[in-house]
Amino acid sequence: MEPIPETTDLSRYLAADEAIDHHHPLVRRTAAQLRIGRSGPYEYAEAAFGYVRDTIPHSADSGDRRVTWRASDVLERRTGICHAKAHALTALLRAQGIPAGLCYQRFEVLHGLIALLLPGRVRWSRLDPRGNKPGVDARFSLDEERLAWPVRPELGEQDHWVVHAAPLPSVLTALRGAADRDALVLPGELP
Numbered sequence: 001m002e003p004i005p006e007t008t009d010l011s012r013y014l015a016a017d018e019a020i021d022h023h024h025p026l027v028r029r030t031a032a033q034l035r036i037g038r039s040g041p042y043e044y045a046e047a048a049f050g051y052v053r054d055t056i057p058h059s060a061d062s063g064d065r066r067v068t069w070r071a072s073d074v075l076e077r078r079t080g081i082c083h084a085k086a087h088a089l090t091a092l093l094r095a096q097g098i099p100a101g102l103c104y105q106r107f108e109v110l111h112g113l114i115a116l117l118l119p120g121r122v123r124w125s126r127l128d129p130r131g132n133k134p135g136v137d138a139r140f141s142l143d144e145e146r147l148a149w150p151v152r153p154e155l156g157e158q159d160h161w162v163v164h165a166a167p168l169p170s171v172l173t174a175l176r177g178a179a180d181r182d183a184l185v186l187p188g189e190l191p
Contacts, residue, residue, distance in 0.1 A: 003103060003115040003124035005163045012165035013099035013117070019167045022091040024072035031095035041098055041118050042142075048092040049127055049140045052085050058131040059084075059181055067184055069175035081181070082130045082148075083112035083171050089129045090114050101163035105151055109186035110171065113147060115163040124163055160190055 005013070016023045022031075034051055038044045056078050059066065064079040071091030074080040080088065086102055093100035093116055103126050105111040113128040121142070128138040128147040139146035151157035170187040178184035 001161050003126050003163045004161050010099050013101050014094050017166050019070050019087045020091045021070055021072050022095040026072050026075050027091050027095055030075055031092050044096055046140045052089040052129040053131055061133050065180040067178045067181055085129045086112040086114045101165050102167055103163055104160045106158040109188050
């Protein structure tokens with residue numbers, strides 16, 4: 001299967017919202033720094049992906065108990081779970097005019113990743129900025145998915161192929177309502 005945008009209105013995949021606050025000065029500064037020396041959208045997208053994947057630790061891997069959810073907070077505090085890191089990457093892409101949205105996989109809970117549409121391409125590509133560790137090797141690839149984890153249908157796991165223009169309300173509610181990572185209860189299903 002391929003990612004399916006929930007709308008054909010690309011402006012929705014460039015919009016700012018409460019979580020994907022790409023008009024925030026820190027997001028804009030970070031995007032501008034990542035743009036230096038990059039010749040086009042492909043190189044920028046790859047750099048933004050690497051930046052979020054590699055320089056912002058996944059809080060479960062690092063032991064950081066703070067819960068972030070807004071892109072600017074993820075960049076400032078340099079921590080986040082998969083959903084927060086997906087918000088940060090989406091904001092960095094949108095800050096440079098690259099349509100990007102949010103995708104989900106269902107394991108025991110929903111896992112967050114992104115999809116982007118680069119100029120000249122007709123197909124959205126999913127990317128997973130979660131962060132690598134032993135057994136996880138997510139890569140930037142437009143034609144072959146290199147996500148953190150493949151789903152195992154025999155265990156009831158599912159890929160959800162819809163590209164959402166905004167974060168799921170249930171995910172935002174969980175992230176905003178958690179005092180720390182120990183109190184975080186992510187949804188297990190799409191609404």
